[in-house]
Amino acid sequence: MFENIEIPENIDEYIKKGLEKGSTKKFTKRLKRVLGVFICILITVFIAGIRVSPAFAFNVAKIPGLNYLVEFVSMDKGLKAAVDHEYFLNIGKSVEKQNIKLTVKDVIVDNSGIIAFYSLENKGDHVSPRIRAAKLTDAEGKDLEMSSSYFFTPNDGKVFEGKLEFYTNDDQKEIPENVVLKAQMIEEGKALSGTWEIPFSIDKSRLPGAEKVYAINKTIEIEGQKINFENIKIYPIKSILTISLDKSNSKKIFAFDDLKLIDDNGEEWERVNSGFTGSNPGDDYQTLNFQSNYFYRPKELYIMGSSIRALDKDKCYFTVDTEKRKISYSPYDLISLTDFIISKEKLSLEAVINKEAKDISNNFQISNEAYDSRGKKLEILEQGMGRAENKSYVNYTFKLEHDFKGPVILKICDYPSRIKGDFKIKIPLK
Numbered sequence: 001m002f003e004n005i006e007i008p009e010n011i012d013e014y015i016k017k018g019l020e021k022g023s024t025k026k027f028t029k030r031l032k033r034v035l036g037v038f039i040c041i042l043i044t045v046f047i048a049g050i051r052v053s054p055a056f057a058f059n060v061a062k063i064p065g066l067n068y069l070v071e072f073v074s075m076d077k078g079l080k081a082a083v084d085h086e087y088f089l090n091i092g093k094s095v096e097k098q099n100i101k102l103t104v105k106d107v108i109v110d111n112s113g114i115i116a117f118y119s120l121e122n123k124g125d126h127v128s129p130r131i132r133a134a135k136l137t138d139a140e141g142k143d144l145e146m147s148s149s150y151f152f153t154p155n156d157g158k159v160f161e162g163k164l165e166f167y168t169n170d171d172q173k174e175i176p177e178n179v180v181l182k183a184q185m186i187e188e189g190k191a192l193s194g195t196w197e198i199p200f201s202i203d204k205s206r207l208p209g210a211e212k213v214y215a216i217n218k219t220i221e222i223e224g225q226k227i228n229f230e231n232i233k234i235y236p237i238k239s240i241l242t243i244s245l246d247k248s249n250s251k252k253i254f255a256f257d258d259l260k261l262i263d264d265n266g267e268e269w270e271r272v273n274s275g276f277t278g279s280n281p282g283d284d285y286q287t288l289n290f291q292s293n294y295f296y297r298p299k300e301l302y303i304m305g306s307s308i309r310a311l312d313k314d315k316c317y318f319t320v321d322t323e324k325r326k327i328s329y330s331p332y333d334l335i336s337l338t339d340f341i342i343s344k345e346k347l348s349l350e351a352v353i354n355k356e357a358k359d360i361s362n363n364f365q366i367s368n369e370a371y372d373s374r375g376k377k378l379e380i381l382e383q384g385m386g387r388a389e390n391k392s393y394v395n396y397t398f399k400l401e402h403d404f405k406g407p408v409i410l411k412i413c414d415y416p417s418r419i420k421g422d423f424k425i426k427i428p429l430k
Contacts (some may be wrong), residue, residue, distance in 0.1 A: 001251065002038065002074050004220075004386075006412070008036065008081065012307050013218045018352055019215070020117065022336065024152075024232050026361070029277065029317055035285075039069045039333070045145055051061070052103060061162070065168050068105075068119075068171040069083055069106070069117065070119070071161070072117060072161070072163050073118065074376065075289055076272075077269060077270075077291045077292075078151060078236070078237065078238060078269065078291040078292025078293065078295075079108065079115075079237070079241070079291075079292075079376075080131065080196075080292065081292070081293075081294070081296065082108055082185025082236045082237070082292070082294070082296035083108075084295075085233065085238050085295050085370075087108065087207060087295075088106050088107065088207075089106045089107050089108075089109065089202065089206060089207060090106050091104045091105060091106060091107055091108065091116075091200045092104075093196070093198050093199075095197060095198050096121045096123070096194050097194050097196055098124070098126075098185075098192060098193075098194065099121055099123040099125075099126065100120065100121070100122060100123065100124070100126060100129050100185060101120070101121040101190075101195070102118060102119075102120055102131075102183060102198065103118060103119045103120075103121070103144060103198075104117075104169055104181055104198050105117050105118060105119055105161075106203070107368060108207075108236065108237060109199075109202050109204075109207045109272055109332075110174075110207065110210075110211070110235045110236045110237050111174075111176065111210070111211055111240060112167060112168055112211070112233075112235040112240065113146065113165065113166050113167035113175070113237060114165075114166050114175055114179075114202075115163055115164070115165050115166075115237060115259055115373070115414075116163065116164040116165075116166075116181065116349055117161065117162075117163050118131075118157070118159070118161065118162055118163070118164060118262030119159060119161050119162075120160055120161075120162065121159045121386060122158045122159070123158070124186050127186050127187055127188050128187065128188065129141070129186070129187045129192065129421060130185065130186050130187075131150055131183050131184070131185060131186075132150060132184050132185060132186035132191060133161065133175075133183070133184045133415065134150055134164050134182065134183040134184070135149075135181075135182050135397070136166055136175075136179050136180065136181060136202075137179065138179060138180070138184070139174045139178040139179070139180065141180070141197065144166070144175070144176075145165055145429060146166040146168060146169065146380065147167045147169060148164065148165060148166050149164075150163065150164045150165065150191065150209055151163050151165075151171060155217050162360065164181070169279070175202065176202075176427070177201055177203075177204060178199065178200075178202075179199070179201075179202065180198065180199045180200075181197070181198045181199075181200070182195050182196070182197050182404075183195065183196045183197075184196070185331045186220065188310060196251055196295050197365065198363065207236075211233045211234060211235045212233070212234040212294065213231060213233050214231060214232050214234075214301075214427050214428060214429060215230075215231050216231055216232060216303075216425065216427055216428070217229075217230060217231075218425050219246075220317065220423045220425065222419050222420070222421040222423070223251075223420075224249075224417040225245075225249045225250070225251050225253065225308075225310060225419060226246035226247070226248075226306075227243055227244075227246070227402065228239065228241060228243060228245070228246070228426055229242075229251065229315060230242045231245055232276070232303075232427060233291060234292060234294050234320070235292060235294060236294045236295070237292060238272060238290065238292050239261065239269065239286070239289070239290040239292050239294075240278075240287050240288070240289055241287065241288045241290060241303070242285075242287050242288075243285075243286050243287075244284060244285050244286075244403055244409075245283075245284045245285075245286075246331060248283060248398065249312070249313075250312060250313060251310040251311060251312055251313060252310060252311050252313050252316050252412075253308060253309075253310050254309040254310060254311070254413065254414045254415060255308070255309045255414060256288070256307070256308050256309075257269060257303050257305075257306075257307035257308065257309065257418070258305050258306055258307050259288065259305040260290075260302070260304065260305070261290050261291075261301060261302070261303060261304075262302050262304055263293070263296070263298035263299070263300060263301050263302070264298060264299050264301075264303075264399045265298075266302035267292040267293075267298070268298070269290050269292070269293050270290065270291055271288065271289065271290055271291075272289040272290060273292060277289050283320060289403060298429070299429075300425040300429070301318075301426075301427065301429055302424050302425060302427065303423075303424070303425040303427065304422075304423070304424045305422075305423055305427075306422045306423070307418050307419075307420050308416075308418060309414060309415060309417065309418055309419070309420050310332060310417065310418065310419045311412065311415040312331075313415055315331040315408055315412075316331075316411060316415075316421060317329075317410060317411050317412055318330035318334070318335065318366075318367070318409075318410050319407050319408070319409050319410075320337065320349060320406070320407055320410070320413065321406065321407045322347070322407055322408060323338045323406060323407075327351065328407065330376075331412070332417075333354060334353065334354060334366075334415070335351040335352065335353055335354060335366070335394065335428050336351060336352055336354060337350070337351050338350050338351055338352050338393070339395075342400075343400075344384070344400065345399065345400055346397055346398065346399060346400060347378075347398045347400055347404075347408070348393065348397045348398075349366050349393070349395050349396045349397075349398075350394070350395040351395075352391050352392065352393055353366075353391075353392040353393070353394065354358070364393055365385065365411070365413060365414050366385075366411040366412060366414065366415070367396075367411055367412055367413055368380070368411075368413050369385070369410070369411040369413065370396070370398060370410045370411070371406055371408070371409045371411075372404055372406065372407075372408060372409075373405050373406055373409075374405065376401075376410065378396065378398040378399065378400070378404075379399040380396060380397070380398060381397045381398065381399050382395070382396070382397040383395065383396045383397070
């Protein structure tokens, strides 16, 4: 299935500048209109602010046609090292439809996934055409069940570059040698007909992608909550840390605020903070993605952190009374309802995050799962968050079946309260 682009974490600061004073009912509509524009602004500022090490830029510049890679890997220490060690394949295959030429230029592949660097050339009179969805299939056309995200460099001209990321999971553990990229395009918010398809081969003898696996099996306890660090797999693209949570914990563990890898010389590898940051967040078994140190040779490697977002398990929900049109329960009065629209087919909610709430943070997803009074799961048609007039908002639209009955219970998947305690765990490298 095609998936949407990942929204950068700091987008709320740009939304704040673009949203004007008005009723809360208009907030969601304004947010949708400005969101795409400010994504472009954000990425433009991001690209303009890149500072590249001279050695890295020099090495990339020695390879004809690869200067563009600097824009996409210079902020990721692991990908920089991969390109610097020439761990990539040149593809150079294109397809043209409706005067839009899509080219897969180069790829980085390992057992965890594939990153495809592409260019898009507008050879007609289109206005800023972009990839709106992309997937991989095998040579026979069967979809590869991989998670995906994609990024682009804004360009008002005729050509721009971007990257597509596809990652393996339990449903798709291997990447075949022959794959087909299938992409769909969008122009000024309207989908273009047709699919751009590019078949290409992956020479796995050149990119073996063998991971390094280190068992850890160390448990820490912070404010009575036990967390076990099981193992870490280090790939050329990323490192994947696996943790498990003690089922007897009284709190739900949502996320680590400052977890990082550090070697004996103080060199740090941070969490991956764009695209896919891990899997199963909030579950008792999670994976967390870090920048890779595959091409480094640390003598010692540690996991360090001090702050974890967590909430009492019996408080991990909030309830919307659909008859009285108000939030009847939220932990520590986190949110208040500001807009409520219900029909036979849909229920739309908008709520403000109260600044007085415990340890408030402006940038987190509150819920991604909702149920009616009988425990029947509701389909979420739309959800979002943003800022306007110095306030943080969340909004949801649910599909209602004919037998719907309130209230609506939303399970909390993140919450801005913390448990704190410094920890440092040594990873056995032998």
